[in-house]
Amino acid sequence: MMKTSRAVIVTCLLTLAALNCVSAIEEINSIKDLKRIYSNKSLPMHSLTLLHWFANNVDIGTNNVVRLSFNPNRDFGSHRYCNYERLLPSAPQGYQFYTVGNVNQPPGDIDRKFPEYVLYPRVRESRGTGRNRDRIIVSVQAQTVSQVYLTQHFRQEDNRGSEYDRDHTFNISTNLLQQLRQFSFNDNTQSLQELRDQFDQHITDNQLNDLINISGRDQAPLELLYLIVVPQRINLVEVCRPNRRWA
Incomplete structure (x- = not known):
């Protein structure tokens, strides 16, 4: 009887562990x-x-x-x-x-x-x-x-x-x-500024303008999402500014 009880307890514990996992x-x-x-x-x-x-x-x-x-x-x-x-x-x-x-x-x-x-x-x-x-x-x-x-x-x-x-x-x-x-494809610059202000105010106006010039206005919302979620990409925007020869 004791062995049966132990088996039941072990089974319950394993089940709970699996459920938690x-x-x-x-x-x-x-x-x-x-x-x-x-x-x-x-x-x-x-x-x-x-x-x-x-x-x-x-x-x-x-x-x-x-x-x-x-x-x-x-x-x-x-x-x-x-x-x-x-x-x-x-x-x-x-x-x-x-x-x-x-x-x-x-x-x-x-x-x-x-x-x-x-x-x-x-x-x-x-x-x-x-x-x-x-x-x-x-x-x-x-x-x-x-x-x-x-x-x-x-x-x-x-x-x-x-x-x-x-x-x-x-x-x-x-x-x-x-x-x-909210980051659906569009060419509304005003909405991009509002999204920047809502989700990441550390992105400057210059960086936002560079982003629009590089990716195009219609693709900019997705690129802005990249910058907000992965701030390290701002360095990439700086490197790829349109006024650089090898952009």
Whole structure:
């Protein structure tokens, strides 16, 4: 009887440990959190571009309900994710996990018929560089999203196959998606100044003007997001000023 009780206790402890391991996924709730994550973790800019792309390819209702604007079974190379390695907490009943972000997926009919359904060039530029590791995983039921995660595959040299790296997996809040949507592509200089003032007042007017001149007004919101989240890129803007011979 005592052996049985011990076995039950051990089983319960192991179950609790597994549940804690699955649930211990850090949430990114704001751009301020993004800055902290990028300063503490080794994350490629590709993952930030992927997040920006996702935030601007979903619909968010007034009640903060997130809905996909694309087919997770097909568009952008997205497909089912079964969570076999228990990377994530179980999806709510009736929801299924899908993953998106693989730039090596061959173009489908949706790409040819609707070019606007192709991932950003900046997302796809990782093709062939060995950096095609970042993914977004969502739990979806009838286009309604209940959970959003940013993750990445292990490196090839880690010999972990197609597993995802738990240490680089984050829960993405609706609030962060709303903030990222403020950086949608546009040519409104005034809105860029307002975003700078809201999220990073250390970026000077000269740096903002250099950014616009280098990237173009319509692409500047994404470049501004880069500068806010990864301030070290300001040095790159300084180097690439248009009035320099080798810009």
